[in-house]
Amino acid sequence: MSNLRKLLFPFSLIYHGITEVRNRFYDLDILRSKSFEVPVIAVGNLNMGGTGKSPMIEYLIGELSKKYKVATLSRGYRRDSKGFQLVEETDPVERSGDEPLQFKSKFTDTIVAVDVNRKEGIAKLMKFSPDVILLDDAFQHRKVKAGFYILLTAYNDLYVDDLILPAGNLRESHTGASRAKLIVVTKCPQDLSKEEMRIIRKKLQPEVHQEVFFTFIKYSEKIISENEEIKVERITSDFVLVTGIANPDPLIGFLNSHDIRLKHFKFSDHHKFSEKEIEELSKENRILTTEKDYMRLRNRISSEKLYYLPIEVGFLNNKSREFDKKILDYINKNEV
Known part of the structure; x- marks a missing residue:
């Protein structure tokens, strides 16, 4: 941590307090989260960016679209358009955002949409009768209660080694990880040893209901x-x-x-x-x-x-089937 960021630590305490109160209000239903009948899977992180959300969304689209009608919803970061937008292959990037346009270009049969308001965005997607909705970068969007949360953390930047903004890069404290069903350590070396995996699991301290997977970037x-x-x-x-x-x-x-x-x-x-x-x-x-x-x-x-x-997600120790089974079990139990 730089000396400048050390000076910002008091502000991190304030930010921590605000986010903790907000999360507590949602946990106690003082602030209400909206649930949907369709299975909703949220992919996100505690850190600011760089954890590999887009490759994970693409992995999920590729696997789930073999059996289900899949829709994705992103906020469409840095797009010029407003509100809910369905993404088309021919869209200018200014209208849809780069990552949603990438999803649509690679998976033309998938329903891809953008909306900053995830609750309204899902409600509009329901008109297209998707079997499952993937929320991109939505771990902190608690106005929507997803049925299944996947938390990503990069191998070289584990959330347990970081501080809350602005002294660090965390959007909320480590306790937010408890909402995740699966924790995925991304961008690992392909030769990561089982002993180092054990050490990382111990650092992350997953709860009883959580499983930890390790992935790497698979380059074309x-x-x-x-x-x-x-x-x-x-x-x-x-x-x-x-x-x-x-x-x-x-x-x-x-x-x-x-x-x-x-x-x-x-x-x-x-x-x-x-x-x-x-x-x-x-x-x-x-x-x-x-x-x-x-x-x-x-x-x-x-x-x-x-x-x-091109890149895609690879799973260490051939754990992709085990990972997929966790997702499919959730969907099968919650199909409309």
Whole structure:
């Protein structure tokens, strides 16, 4: 923690008090949460960003859509539109937000919507008769009571090692983790040992009703443009890397593991690219970016030079079936 953030610790105590009172009011039904008949699964975190929510939502869509009619609801961070919006593949990113547009582009049969007001958003989604609704980044949205909560925490940034805002990056205290049914430690090394998993579980101190899973980022063997696919090992020095995500270090580490070192243009998470920035990036020969950034750049930079590297969630110790079973058991018990 920096010296400046240490000075902010008294304000963290105030923030902690406010969030604790709010959560207590919801726990006691002084503030009311809305439940829905349809199964609702919320994916979120205690930290500010960078835990891999989007890949987890995509994993759930991919698995659940084999059997169910799936809908997703996000707030559509940094979009220019207001209120409830159904997301279409042809939407400009300004209307839908980058991550919801990414979901719709990859899973065209899934109902994807955005609304800051999750309660109203779900009510409007019900008109489409979904079998299950996935709430993206909704762990703190207690006006809605999801039936199943999945809490994500990054391997290198566990919530138990952090402080509440503004001294740290926690949106609420560690006690909020008790709402989760499953805790997923994301972005783990693929060679993470069972002993280190045991140590992490002990640090997290899961409750009796909670199970802990460990996942890693599974990078594609190819980068993709509108016109072609190229094997990762064929990435050459005429590429530059452009990122607008919370933590690009795992991506850089993956490229370095293939002896690929690129000039890196690093922007903040969900960055809105200015015309001047687009003009400068367009001067580069070829651009490699993330899927999320691709959504924001695809209509502004020539398709001939813009590529993205797909990622997906991988489960350590072949625990994906066990994870899936927990989700499916919940849905089967709560189907309308």
